[in-house]
Amino acid sequence: MNKQQPRIGGLAAAPLVLGALAALSLSACAAGPAVPTGPISHLCKPQEVVGFSCELADKRVLSLCGSPKFNEFKGAPQDNPGYAYVVVGTLRGQVQFQYPAQPADYKQHMTFSMSTAGASPHMWVNTDKGSFLHFSLDIQEPVDATPENAPQDWPLGNLKDRTLCARKINRDHIDSFMSRMIEDPEWVKTRGWSR
Numbered sequence: 001m002n003k004q005q006p007r008i009g010g011l012a013a014a015p016l017v018l019g020a021l022a023a024l025s026l027s028a029c030a031a032g033p034a035v036p037t038g039p040i041s042h043l044c045k046p047q048e049v050v051g052f053s054c055e056l057a058d059k060r061v062l063s064l065c066g067s068p069k070f071n072e073f074k075g076a077p078q079d080n081p082g083y084a085y086v087v088v089g090t091l092r093g094q095v096q097f098q099y100p101a102q103p104a105d106y107k108q109h110m111t112f113s114m115s116t117a118g119a120s121p122h123m124w125v126n127t128d129k130g131s132f133l134h135f136s137l138d139i140q141e142p143v144d145a146t147p148e149n150a151p152q153d154w155p156l157g158n159l160k161d162r163t164l165c166a167r168k169i170n171r172d173h174i175d176s177f178m179s180r181m182i183e184d185p186e187w188v189k190t191r192g193w194s195r
Contacts, residue, residue, distance in 0.1 A: 039091040041170060051084070051177035052135060054142065054165035055091070060155075062143065062164060063087050064135065064177060067103075071176035077112075078182055084110060086125055086133060088155050097155045099125065113184035123178045127151055135174060142169055 042053035044065035051064035051071065067082035083103035089095040100109045111124050125133035132150040135143045144162040147154070 040093045041168060043087045043089045043093065043095055049173055049177075050170055052143065052174045053168075053170040055168040056088075056164055057166040059091060060096070061089055061091060064174070065103075066177060066180075071173050071180055073180055077180050078107065080107075080180055082180075084177070084181075097153065099151060099154070107182055110181050111184045112178050112181035121175065121178045123174075123181055124184070135178070137171075137175065142171060142174075 040061065042050045042065070043061050043063040044050045044053070047068050049066045049068065049070045051066055053061060053063040056062055064084070064086050066084040070080070070082040070084060073080045073082060084106040085103040086099050087095055088097045100106060109126050111126065113122050113124075114120070115122060120137055123135040124131040125135075127149055130146070130149040132146050132154065133143060134145070141163050143164050145164055146162065
């Protein structure tokens with residue numbers, strides 16, 4: 001018995017359907033990765049850990065990102081094989097600035113310390129001029145900046161108020177992130193953060 005294939009306008013349907021699906025697949029691949037259609041909550045890559053993220057007063061996003069399982073490393077902080085970085089960008093996910101440029105170099109730029117008053121943990125992001133970002137567990141000011149110590153191309157250098165976050169704060173992993181940073185070296189204590 002000879003089976004006939006379904007036909008569309010006198011043509012066999014199977015090759016037409018398969019051809020249409022192939023064309024759709026190729027056009028989707030050519031379009032590249034999907035771009036977020038709405039506001040994002042952080043700028044970290046999907047596989048990374050979000051240490052901290054918030055929306056800034058100027059409607060951009062600041063995120064502290066780390067390698068997968070960065071905050072679960074059990075050894076000494078100086079032995080952590082992961083990476084970390086701070087990133088600033090738009091609510092649509094466009095990255096405008098990253099520090100350090102090589103996230104594997106974070107140990108040279110990010111430090112941790114416990115305050116003597118109140119025993120609160122603090123984390124600093126440093127340049128050779130001193131600390132330019134300060135993260136703390138203080139609910140009123142989870143992150144603030146010292147623009148004069150910022151890298152030359154840092155996008156928030158014209159701040160009038162050192163407090164950065166305006167809303168939508170994600171601080172789920174900041175405690176464990178801070179504890180994976182190397183203890184504050186003496187040069188940060190003497191040249192670094194001042195209020």
